[in-house]
Amino acid sequence: MRIIDVLVVGGGASGLQAAITTKTTYPDKEVVLVRKEQQVLIPCGIPYIFGTLSDSSKDILPDKLLTSVGVEIVVDELIEIKVKEHQCVLASNEIIQYTKLILALGSIPTKPAWLKGADLENVFTIPKNKEYLDQVLVALSSLKEVMVIGAGFIGVEVSDELNKKGYKVTLLEIEKTILNRAFDDEFGVLAQEHLQERGVRVITGKGVSEIKGKNGKVSEVVLSTGELLKADAVILSMGYAPNTQVAKEAGIELNDFGFIKTCEYMRVLPCTIDIVAVGDCAEKRDFVTRKIDRTMLASTACAEARTAGMNLYSLSPCKPFTGTIAIYATAIGSHAFGTAGITEAKAMQENFSVICGSFTGMDTHPGNLEHSHKQMVKLIVAS
Ligand SMILES: Cc1cc2nc3c(=O)[nH]c(=O)nc-3n(C[C@H](O)[C@H](O)[C@H](O)COP(=O)(O)OP(=O)(O)OC[C@H]3O[C@@H](n4cnc5c(N)ncnc54)[C@H](O)[C@@H]3O)c2cc1C
Incomplete structure (x- = not known):
């Protein structure tokens, strides 16, 4: 068993920022970051690997950001948290005993269980996973007509990039305007016009009800109106869910949306002073409405991570995290x-x-x- 001061689990924006903040605030502490992937993608650049960048290797978060401040990176998977013992069990069977644990487990794309055909070949999601996305790029290279379902930022950016690359792209959105969570209708309509001028077919006010296949591969998408649209590939951009199963199994409390409940210092609830959660896996509160929310952003993830890192060993009432401004x-x-x-x-x-x-x-x-x-x-x- 290895004994360390601070264990960060997760190598995305929040894990990276939490590890750097912790190490620079407490230089004497040994900080180890465990993550599943060899190389971490910069999420904001992911849509651009489908067009402008063409290649995921141009969108890598440099490890030097961590190693240059003295954070050790371990590529492994957390499979069990023993809260009382202050221990984490990794897939390699290594056990790490920590004084402080930072959970930065992130989120995973939603694939609705009700969507018939979602498991057909050439139905894809957009996870922050280089290997998976490289396979998507290869699969798409022999296909022509792509239907992107969900017109939030990710769906819009991916559609525009695929269109640039010469694919015939249809973007489907159930709401009456695209980007509707971020913008009022007058801006959503403008964005739609610009996308259409660039060659993307945009359909709003209609949902997907089924994906149909031929020989196990996508062939058509059935809309909520019953219309059938031809497609060789479908990209589901229908939202992300917090990746919190391992925390739940350890008895850490989740809210109704599945996020780890935290206080404003990012300590997990029921209150423990030794485990914090940050980023997409941690509970979100909207700064304006004061309601629990589901907006997951790298900017918020980093702000939470800085709060957690600075308050890890002792609290400063000047440094809480008071909510997400989208x-x-x-x-x-x-x-x-x-x-x-x-x-x-x-x-x-x-x-x-x-x-x-x-x-x-x-x-x-x-x-x-x-x-x-x-x-x-x-x-x-x-x-
Ligand atoms: C395509 C796309 C574009 C985006 N664009 C933007 C944007 O422009 N601006 C913006 O602000 N936000 C954007 N976001 C949202 C942003 O990516 C997230 O809010 C941010 O990545 C959250 O960081 P995180 O560290 O909490 O989680 P993640 O980035 O999901 O990282 C989670 C990490 O935890 C690791 N992990 C999970 N489980 C385990 C385990 N059991 N053991 C070990 N490691 C584990 C993963 O391997 C990963 O390293 C985008 C998201 C996507 C998908």
Whole structure:
């Protein structure tokens, strides 16, 4: 059995940031990071491996970020947490005894159990897994028509990138506009127009009800209206679920959405001072609505990780994590879309008293200067 000070499980954004913060805050502590994969992908770049980057090896998080501050990386899998004993059992049978444990287990793509045909050949998801995505790229290279289901940021970016590569792409969204969790309808409509101008077929207000196959491979997608659309491949971009089974089995409490319950210092509940959870596996609270939420972002993951690292051995009341502000940005061609906070529709739904103001104009004065851009800005302000 190996005895160490701090064990971080997970090599994504939150594990990386938690390990670096811990090691730089407590340089005398031995910090070991265990992760499943040899190479970690930068998630924000994953959609671009389908087009602009063409190759996942151009989207790797450098290990040097960890090793240069003295964090040791172990490639292995956590299979059991013995909370009382302060021990973690790894798939290699190694047992690590820790003083502090940081769970940064991340999330996995959702493949709805109700979706008939979801297990056919050429139905893919977008996990943060290099080996899997490399296989997807190979499989796609002999196919032509791709249906992407779910038009959040990931679905939109993947569709645009596949379209750039010459695939015939259809993007299907059950809501009436795309990117609807991040933007009010007027922006979703604009984003849809830009995507369509670039060659992506976008269908909104209709869901998927079944994926049909021929010889075990995808051949058609059945929409909620009964329409049949031809497809050689389907990419499910229907959300992510926290990866918390191993924590649940150890008796660590999960909330109704399956996230590990934490306090504002990221300590897991029921309260223990020696285990924290950060990133996509940890409970999220929306900064504005104060409600438990499911928004999973690298920016939030890193903020939580810094909070956990700084408060690991003793708490500072100045450094809690008080909630997630959903911040997104993307580009469709030469048009950039960005947002922070909640939409007007969400504000109305939650019964906030707000004043909204919209502006459309140029981003320079005078507006006919070279490199001027047209911009639309909407502010949703609490009144
Ligand atoms: C395609 C895509 C694009 C995205 N784009 C953006 C973006 O532009 N901006 C943004 O803010 N967010 C983006 N996100 C979200 C962002 O990726 C996540 O919020 C972020 O990765 C969370 O980091 P994490 O460390 O909590 O989890 P993850 O990145 O999921 O990492 C989890 C880690 O835990 C390891 N692990 C899990 N179980 C075990 C185990 N039992 N034993 C050992 N190791 C284990 C995994 O191997 C992995 O290393 C995107 C996500 C995806 C999928």
